[in-house]
Amino acid sequence: MGIDGSINVEHSLADQPATVGGVSDSALGNLDELQRFYALRGQRPVWTNMARVDALVAALESLSGDGLMPSDYHPRQLAIEGQQALASRQGSTALRAFESKATSTLLTAMAHLQRGKVDPHQIDNGWEVDIAPPSFDLVTMSLELDEGDVEAVIELARPDFEPYRQLRSALAEYQSIEQQGGWPLLSARDEPLRPGDRDHDVAMLRQRLGMEGGDGVIAADTGYYPQVSLDAPDAEIYDPQLVEAVRRFQRHHLLADDGVVGPDTRLALNVSVSQRIDQIRVNMERVRWLLHGLPDSFVLVDIAGYQLTYFRPDGQVWRSRIVVGQPYRRTPTLRSEITYLTLNPTWTVPPTIYREDILPKVRNNPGYLASRGLYPLTPSGQRLDPHAVDWSNPGGVMLRQGAGPGNPLGRLVIRFPNDHLVYLHDTPSRHLFDRAQRALSSGCIRVEGVTQLAQMLFDDSGTSASVSRLLADGKTRNISLERHIPVVLNYWTVQPETDGSLAFRPDIYHRDTDVVAALDRPLVL
Incomplete structure (x- = not known):
């Protein structure tokens, strides 16, 4: 100076x-x-x-x-x-x-x-x-x-x-609960609590939900949970009001909302407030990583929440349920742009599925390929006689399935460049969308209502095409978008809802632990 x-x-x-x-x-x-x-x-x-x-x-x-x-x-x-x-x-x-x-x-x-x-x-x-x-x-x-x-x-x-502001506000509330000593935990037991039951745990359940809504400090003015009275006439009876509170809790934790406090619901209820604080901190860090520089219109894939959201150029928001990769075949985190769509696609078996899932079955049962409508190809695309292939050492042989109702990709694929070879696609297994937790695929993302999404992408990108008409003739074709549309695949284990409450999701890929450890590690560079 x-x-x-x-x-x-x-x-x-x-x-x-x-x-x-x-x-x-x-x-x-x-x-x-x-x-x-x-x-x-x-x-x-x-x-x-x-x-x-x-x-x-x-x-x-x-x-x-x-x-x-x-x-x-x-x-x-x-x-x-x-x-x-x-x-x-x-x-x-x-x-x-x-x-x-x-x-x-x-x-x-x-x-x-x-x-x-x-x-x-x-x-x-x-x-x-x-x-x-x-x-x-x-x-x-x-x-x-x-x-x-x-x-x-x-x-x-x-x-x-806005999501960051909501998470920050919620963090303060959960930190306040922690300072008060946290919420009570239910006893460890195998028997579920069912509506109408009388049990000492019911009184504990009232206190637990009261700390995180209703009479408690979390989102009391937003109706995160219905009012849960701690001085009910008989606090140990699992009455309809408390059942509805539990069902709301289950929906906010991606659990089957049956109102039964079984093992999964009990496990979620017994997550400590300090663990929820860490979960919020992790997702605030993810906001800091990801949300800068996003355009007004883009497709957001929420992996842990099993949801796709399309923010359209006209301000409309379209949401749909999705199926994502299993824990051992994780859907990656990435940003890219949707460039083209494949209608009535064939399916070329990805290397991992080929090597780990299909090849062992072919070796045990030579008729497996025909039963699944699969056929072998040379690397240049020439069709081979499956009986002429040495399946103990198939070399560069590829497997492909023709377009049709049994194709794993369904009738439509939405493609974007990425090193993981993942994409959005249709599926013949539509019943999977009804499950509460949907980490069931081999890494790609199955989208409920994908044909509706495809038509919106065509319309919003200036691509003159009718998805339904092009699908009807059964021909396999690629249609490029006139204007590319950004797509983001990210992993949120806490999601602020529109009413100000938080939805907590299971950490299906066990990613949160590493982020917490890195946040807590003293800064020494």
């Missing part, structure tokens, strides 16, 4: 020790961004009094409300160092070093808040979505800091999406 109070960032960084509160100074903000910030300010310092330092400390500590770890940014140590630096003489090394440390820490926290603390590529080998670098309004940031309003600066980085 010069005699005039200006600061040279490069010199100030050089004055810093190797680490700041255990965090290497390479982790404390981007030097270029830091230089641009101080150049814009004419090298004027920010942290010139303890009021501003205290505001910085408070803003960093408030990040627990965003699911981040305030300890990553060492706010208490910053307060001590700030007090010591401000007590030193003007232009001292300590004052220069603290100035750049404080601003670098703020920029790092803002980067994590805007784009996420965790790099998803490091915890998910199948992650294909590029994460854009953080971008800040440095002019507004400088003006707000001159006013001492650090919280307003933090707000500049906070994701401006």
Whole structure:
């Protein structure tokens, strides 16, 4: 800091020790961004009094409300160092070093808040979505800091999406429940609770649901659950009002909404509030990764929620149930663009299904192919006699099934470029859409009502075609879209509903644990 109070960032960084509160100074903000910030300010310092330092400390500590770890940014140590630096003489090394440390820490926290603390590529080998670098309004940031309003600066980085605001509000509510000691857990038992039963667990069930709705603090004004009276005339009778509350709970947790508290419902009820807090934190991080830069119109595949949503250019929203990959054949996370559709498709058996599912059956039963309408092909597409193939070592032989009602792809496929060879498609097994949990495919996404979706894609992309007419003649054909439509496949284990409540989904691919661990890992780079 010069005699005039200006600061040279490069010199100030050089004055810093190797680490700041255990965090290497390479982790404390981007030097270029830091230089641009101080150049814009004419090298004027920010942290010139303890009021501003205290505001910085408070803003960093408030990040627990965003699911981040305030300890990553060492706010208490910053307060001590700030007090010591401000007590030193003007232009001292300590004052220069603290100035750049404080601003670098703020920029790092803002980067994590805007784009996420965790790099998803490091915890998910199948992650294909590029994460854009953080971008800040440095002019507004400088003006707000001159006013001492650090919280307003933090707000500049906070994701401006309604789902994020809903998750953040819910996180505060669940943190409040945790501070109250959490909710009661039902006893471990094999016998289900059925409507009309009298049982001590029924009274516990009333308390449990009352903590997360009705008379409790979560979404009490939105009707997340019906009012659950804790002083019912006979609290141990499983009455119709409580049955309806349980059914709503089951629907919000992708369980069969039969009102019976069986093993799956009991397991969901006995998830602790701290586990639900972590689940919310994980999905706030996913919002920070994903929702930036999305167009107004796109197709969103919610893998864990078994739902596809098409946000149309005219503002309409179309939703449908889907079937996704089994846990050992996961549907990937990716962003791409829908480029063309295949009508009356043939099905070329994917390598994994060919190798692991079909080939063992062919070796045991040579008639298996004919029974499934499959036929072998050379790599160039020439049809082969199945009895002439050495199935113990088939080499480059491919298997294909012709178009028709028994084809696993149904009558239509919606295609988009990706390294995993997944796509949206029809299915002859439409009964699967009636299941509450639908991780049943080999990785691709089966869509209920896919012909309706296809027609909307044609209409909205300027492609003049009638899906029903083209399907009617049974011919296999590809139809390119005149304008490509973005598609996003993502994994949400918590979904804010339109009424403000939360829907919790099973972590079918066991992805949440790695994200929680990475969020909780102390920041050391």
